[in-house]
Amino acid sequence: MLRRFHPFRPRLLDSLKGYDRTRFLTDLGAGLTVGIVALPLAMAFAIASGVKPEQGIFTAIIAGFLISALGGSQVQIGGPAGAFIVIVYGIVERYGLANLLIATSLAGILLFLMGWLKLGALVRYIPVSIVIGFTNGIAVLIGLSQVKDLLGLKIDKLPADFFTQIGTLAKHIDGLDPLALLIGLVCLAIVVLWPKSYTMPQAPMTPRDHARRVAAHVPGTIVALGLATLLTFVLSLPVETIGSRFGGIPQSLPNFSMTDFSWAGAKQLLIPTITIALLGAIESLLCARVADNMTEFRRHDPNQELMAQGVANFVTPFFGGIPATGTIARTVTNVRAGAATPIAGIIHALALLLIVLVAAPLALHVPLAALAGILLFVAWNMGEWREFVRLRHFNPAYRVIMVGTFLLTVIFDLTVAVEVGLVLACIFFIWRMGTLFDVSPVTDQDLPAGVHVFELYGSLFFGAVGKIEDLPEELPAGTRAVVLEMHKLVLMDSSGLDALQQLWRTFQRQGIGLVLANVNEQPLSLMRRVGFDALLGEEAIVPSVGAALDQVR
Structure with missing residues (x-):
């Protein structure tokens, strides 16, 4: 007789069977590498989302640990994701930070129930045209949200609406800071041009090949961020930094705290809760599928992965954290660095914790323009822009759904885009089946x-x-x-x-x-x-x- 509910069994338990020193050393190297990569991204995602940089780091530490320890994937890395930037920013603007934390915890409960009730496979039924449409739309919005810091514009708070954002940026364009723009563009250039491939020539390597090999193991984001921070500190450059805007990053983890909760307030958060849960489920399972295709490990368990995402999103807000999900960039880095088990993800979280405890004061001098340049690269990599060129090869229904979802994501929001996209997909499917x-x-x-x-x-x-x-x-x-x-x-x-x-x-x-x-x-x-x-x-x-x-x- 089939079980009605999915058993809670993390992949970590199976991975520990036969675990040895060789695997640990491999996981250790991969975890440290991913931890270094995650640091600037966690801060950048938090700032772009309208919250403090430490909230992104705390999310990467706590949620990253829980997702790796309890998840259904061998190598997936969890934490704050670029896809959530627009969603979180909109919720904070409309409902406030306290309600964001409540919505995140409620979304965690919903994610856990989805996995427990074996609904993980249903996420795969969302048409690829919708996924590509909203992913590209979110990438555009992330890029637009970074223009303010890239140009050094003195704008207290950007509005959440797309057209209003453009109008606000255009209104303040006279305040462009050439130095901030230069820092952002140089950081962007470094991240783009920095060697990223671990694959090296098999023939005897030249000194240049050796140098490239060493450089490829140092993330370009860290190089860009480190150089920008060093120059800003040494030369006392007059640009906005994490210290000038946020006062720095605490050198410890936050205390456990409860946000005031009421059912009357929770009812107002129904749409934000569903949006966070839906996006978290889609992103995490898409990321796990990407990881499956890159490795020869046993395929991920989608239901266990959703339960782990649920636990992480339920717990993290009690420490001031924001929504978390599987992250493709950090997961791919983890795989390429040779990760063998979820231990690598746990080490990545512990590495971030160590960095916070030891090096938090250095964040005072991180220029926001540098983080903007890094996020522009993330946004560009996030979008599947070639799909727009390939549209001519697909039928009209696919084009309408993909372009419609993209425009609705940019102009309205992700929830509307996915809802309309699914309705259009159903209508076109019914029409197609009717013609058959x-x-x-x-x-x-x-x-x-x-x-x-x-x-x-x-x-x-x-x-x-x-x-x-x-x-x-x-x-x-x-x-x-x-x-x-x-x-x-x-x-x-x-x-x-x-x-x-x-x-x-x-x-x-x-x-x-x-x-x-x-x-x-x-x-x-x-x-x-x-x-x-x-x-x-x-x-x-x-x-x-x-x-x-x-x-x-």
């Missing part, structure tokens, strides 16, 4: 006078019943019997059966007999359950067209 259903006359047989045979093909469902309803109008005068050959009718729903019953009643009034031949098991089972076979009579449901013609001669 066909009622075609059989003309290659010698038929008795007044007898017509039609072959049904495809699925007779609510989107295709019109073709059955129009059949009486297509019959010539003098028709005395109609045979429906149903061998190629693979599916019939209740609307299709109702249309078939209406057809039979119409034929009865017109004095035309109806015989069904070679009926498949599913349509026949439905007819029997509602008693339609008894109305037709046993002689009207026969195994072949030949038997049907014998009935009507």
